[in-house]
Amino acid sequence: MNRKFKVGLIRVLTTEDEEVLQSHGKQIMEYFPELEVVTKCIPDQYEGIHSPELGEIAIPKIVETARSFTDVDMIIVSCADDPGVAEIRKVLPDIPVTGGGETTVALALKYGSRIGVLGITDYAPQAYMRMIPEQMILGRPEGVHSTLDLMTPEGKASVLKLGMKLKEQGAEVIALACTGLATIGIAKDLEKETGLPVIDPVMAEGMFAYFEYLRKK
């Protein structure tokens, strides 16, 4: 038996709660049983990244965390903004590195040329800006500013309402632009509500990790 393909996953949210910490890795291992995911989070950033400034502060910490993995076949920065992905590639050129944003956008492009981008910030994550600057329809759910707001019935209703609005504006597919939306598993509800394919960033990260595994096999 070959050993499993080992993925080092970086959470950009500091947490001591083991369940929160492991949630993305656990989802990916459920989707792709061939993968073994080891998770670490960056230090001293309990609010995660929800502004460009917080992204800047996080990047050196993300690179340091990437370097601290030993014996992994791949690294995922589990955030839709792909913070530090380019920087890690420079310091660890021999290992595949990806993030939640570029993987979500790539999968979304299979499903349509006009892409509804549904996140919790007023700016689009960098891969969305780079890969689909003119194909993007950007929205933020009313009243939702953090993943905590998504846990309430009002927050969830607001996300579904925005999904319908993006569809009315011409979106052929919805790309979630925050891994927090993956954590709460809203993709399925959004698909039901809108009838559009919805791309979940944590599933997207996992897809490309599995793709790297197949290509290396």
Add this chain to the structure above:
Amino acid sequence: MNRKFKVGLIRVLTTEDEEVLQSHGKQIMEYFPELEVVTKCIPDQYEGIHSPELGEIAIPKIVETARSFTDVDMIIVSCADDPGVAEIRKVLPDIPVTGGGETTVALALKYGSRIGVLGITDYAPQAYMRMIPEQMILGRPEGVHSTLDLMTPEGKASVLKLGMKLKEQGAEVIALACTGLATIGIAKDLEKETGLPVIDPVMAEGMFAYFEYLRKK
């Protein structure tokens, strides 16, 4: 136990050789053991599709073949030109349908913005024209006009030489533009030769079938 996710796969090459017929389905089931692939080929087209005219002739036969599947969860047209994919979507709106072209292009976009397109025709398949018209660097290996030419040492050398040329022209990733190139398993050799990621259309089709399976689960 749930039953497996059943994929109806259409070969656009008529063949009575069971091994040739099943080769794409077999590859996909090896990559993704959760999928069950049932293969059919279109009638009376022993040369497959290697010109726009042959594509036109094939489309009604492909749609008819798609309609003949019973009890499948998804349909794949296993050809980099995605012939009939749009037409099948119209007549079978309740089932996911995809092809080798759009899936290969979507995966390639994760790896770079300048995409080397390596096929065996002088024209690019339609998804490549639609999705990456300005990001494409097109090439055809010298002396190679059909998949048969690829089986010779000269043919293979010619493919590897073209891979290097596409890299020199700025390609950051190579998207194979013919499933015949997947059949002969050249992606791995091309990756070794060029150092670039190479996207194999049969693997790409399988990736998106697995993605549909995960989304439905």
